[in-house]
Amino acid sequence: MHPMMSNRATLTPPSAPRSTWGIYWSGDHDAAAAALPNLIYGLRAGYATANLPDKPALAYALSRTLWAAGSTLMHLRHNDAASAATRWAVRLAAESNDPWMHATVQGSLAWQLMVSGRYTESLRLTDRAAASIEPDGSAPASHLSAYGSLLMQSGNAAARAGNRAAAHDYLDAAAEVAQRVGEDRNDYSTTFGPSLIAMQAADVHIALGDYDRAVRAAATMPNQGAALPTMAGCRHLADRALAHLRLGQPENALPLVATAVQSSPNWAKHQQLPKVVTRELLHTTKQRSPVLRNLATTLGVS
Structure with missing residues (x-):
């Protein structure tokens, strides 16, 4: 135990x-x-x-x-x-x-299944949870937020399974719900709204290998991501860094990943993405700046 x-x-x-x-x-x-x-x-x-x-x-x-x-x-x-x-x-x-709470926790379990590579199970679970709370025209914002979060989780799982059409459909549906909500919210300890859509759209496009679209999606982020909690903001910075790296723009990637690590060193210590980006920068950048060297030391990569 x-x-x-x-x-x-x-x-x-x-x-x-x-x-x-x-x-x-x-x-x-x-x-x-x-x-x-x-x-x-x-x-x-x-x-x-x-x-x-x-x-x-x-x-x-x-x-x-x-x-x-x-x-x-x-x-x-x-x-x-x-x-x-x-x-x-x-x-x-x-x-x-509280059916919205019940559905939202199921969405977290679906995220775990997705992280473990069990994409079909993840998608099946979020689809079922979303169907159980599908809102009507008079739904309050907290209900819409719970529903939209599940749609976005389905889009993430579909993208990682390589189902481009389904991923885009879920992303579009979640964006419509976010437009109805009209603001960034944090219901049931879960962020949803325009900022979350921009963040997750970038992530979905990265999972599909569409790095140009990921950069464009990130550019739609309201107020430079101020509404995102620290961890979500750090993940978004690391996502953006990876997209720029894949586009052959290491000079854009380095300050993004460095800011993510500086903002939450403990988060970075337990994440593979900032380590992957930093390791690739070490091997693709001709001149290793002090920032890059310090970053590599902090993350323990070489």
């Missing part, structure tokens, strides 16, 4: 799940991993002993915390423990009387 999944019980403040997600989105996965066990233990104890009327609220809080644990463990490459935590979160979310 992974340390995050232990049985010791402690007292957990009501705001703990929300603050844990704040740590997660900062990119400091080591700090999130350190904070999560006590939160899980306390919420488990409360859920186990709660009276029936209190169960849904505690199921919701424990589900959100286990979901954060699963996402963190995935970044730390504990894939089996990540899957166990997130599947548990999905079951609890079903008890929370």
Whole structure:
């Protein structure tokens, strides 16, 4: 059993799940991993002993915390423990009387399947979750946000499976939902809106090998990505760096990846993408600048 999944019980403040997600989105996965066990233990104890009327609220809080644990463990490459935590979160979310939350946590499980290369399973899961909450014309923004996030996750999985037409269809559908939402939101600890569409459009085009289109998609980012949480912004910078590198523009790639690493060194330490970009820069750049040398040292690549 992974340390995050232990049985010791402690007292957990009501705001703990929300603050844990704040740590997660900062990119400091080591700090999130350190904070999560006590939160899980306390919420488990409360859920186990709660009276029936209190169960849904505690199921919701424990589900959100286990979901954060699963996402963190995935970044730390504990894939089996990540899957166990997130599947548990999905079951609890079903008890929370919030179908949008339940669908969104399923989208996180689909992301894990995608990262593991299980694209067909990932796409099947997000399609099913999206269908379960498909909004009508009067849906509130939080409902649209949950639905749009699932469409975008489907687009990512389709792109990685090499299904260009489906990836573009999902991307277009998610962009239409974002236009209806009209602003960047963070419902259920999940970012959605125009900034997320620009970020994920670039990612989808990179997965399909369309690097020119990725650069053009990134150029549509509102306010230079100010609405994105730190980790998402860092990933977008690394994506942009990779696109420029593939287009033979290392001079554009270096400042982007350097900014990503500087913004969240702990995130970069656990990610392959900034390391891949830095390693390629070392082998393609004729003159290794101090910035590149420092970057390579920070990431431990050569």
